[in-house]
């Protein structure tokens with residue numbers, strides 16, 4: 001594990017891939033000469049056909065008698081009908097989080113606008129009742145966004161987070177991909193998991 | 208006279224309906240679905256009519272509509288005549304060869320002698336070889352006339368491969384001819400009534416060699432070098448689209464059926480059930496009267512034959528989705544250095560044992 005993912009909190013041990021000590025590379029036979037048995041082909045072909053047929057038969061049985069806790073033996077998802085649960089680490093469409101009263105958390109500090117590598121964000125700041133700052137216009141050009149998540153990382157108020165929304169991101173017309181503030185507002189409740197996740201991850205990294 | 212004509216027309220309609228109406232579209236579906244399930248995928252299942260997908264079977268209909276409405280493209284510089292003729296040349300032999308394969312025995316129906324083969328040629332086996340070598344021209348002409356380098360390479364590979372395997376295939380069959388002493392497929396079929404006289408027991412080596420040669424002749428994986436997608440786009444039919452492309456494709460599928468038919472006839476007892484002679488079948492159905500017994504026995508035999516054919520189709524599909532492609536020199540080496548000597552040895556041994 002490298003330094004970035006080695007987080008001293010017990011709760012969070014993000015592990016990517018197989019740990020190195022569990023990787024046991026298979027022994028590969030290097031000499032390319034076939035043995036007599038293999039150069040007869042027939043028996044090796046029958047062995048190969050046995051493997052494919054076994055997969056075929058087991059999968060066919062799996063369609064009828066469903067294995068425990070699974071819908072079928074093949075783990076492909078029938079996409080529009082079935083959907084996978086998106087993990088909290090997933091970076092979907094960036095959305096603006098609101099307070100309970102429906103007002104956006106954003107204070108129009110402009111950090112996200114500044115950090116955005118694709119120049120996708122445009123903010124117009126204004127004052128409300130002579131005290132709070134708020135963005136009177138927050139335009140997010142999703143035809144430019146690269147889903148890097150920098151805006152979320154840099155935001156001091158947890159006002160913009162990467163939600164789990166992955167549908168309806170593409171349009172036939174680019175002008176429809178420019179979202180206004182009203183289109184991006186989401187309640188705090190709907191992005192709860194992600195906020196928890198970024199608190200856990202970003203608070204531990206020292207820059 | 209009239210009865211003969213009706214019989215012929217009925218047989219022709221049956222075989223062609225079976226081949227073009229049933230096997231060609233269904234094999235397209237099987238190839239997709241079987242390979243998918245074999246590789247832990249799901250496969251085509253999106254085409255639906257009123258929400259019914261029938262496990263992807265409607266994709267064949269969708270395909271048909273697609274190819275019929277597609278542009279028929281002829282590249283500039285292509286030889287128009289040969290470019291158009293090539294798919295026909297490769298499809299027609301695949302259909303025609305099935306007419307000498309018997310799919311049932313001889314029956315007496317209402318005093319009329321019915322022989323379940325479209326054309327009972329004395330030289331049936333030679334006819335099959337003659338026509339299956341014609342299919343080579345389809346591939347070669349298609350590759351040559353397309354004015355495309357990939358096609359040309361594909362065509363050249365096809366010509367060399369198919370001609371080589373033609374030789375080997377001819378030799379592998381000679382063992383069977385020596386055992387049964389006939390080129391007439393119906394006679395070979397009749398002689399396999401006894402389970403232990405099936406070709407597979409007489410010629411086990413011949414069977415393996417013949418199947419290998421037949422798959423190579425049909426240009427399917429692991430011998431699909433003429434159309435190797437990863438090397439030369441699609442080989443000799445790179446420049447084909449729409450209906451002509453489908454004719455190549457259908458020719459390939461129908462040839463699978465034909466190969467299965469030949470293998471069944473020569474090596475797996477044709478239309479006979481193991482351990483059950485035609486006479487036993489007739490006496491078993493005696494309760495239905497003599498005509499009824501004939502009809503029932505006929506149906507049982509036809510069903511037996513097609514079940515065997517379907518088994519071999521399935522086997523060829525499995526081989527196609529199991530094995531990787533041979534390298535081109537390996538294909539040639541396999542033919543000239545392994546199959547040819549082995550088939551000669553097979554002939555020699557057969558001669559020692561049977562001719563005495």
Ligand code: SF4
Nearest residue numbers: 116145146148149151
């Ligand atoms: S995710 Fe990255 S590209 Fe998209 S708006 Fe945020 S900072 Fe810009």
Ligand code: SF4
Nearest residue numbers: 106107109110112155
């Ligand atoms: S960084 Fe956060 S608070 Fe600042 S402008 Fe962007 S969304 Fe608003």
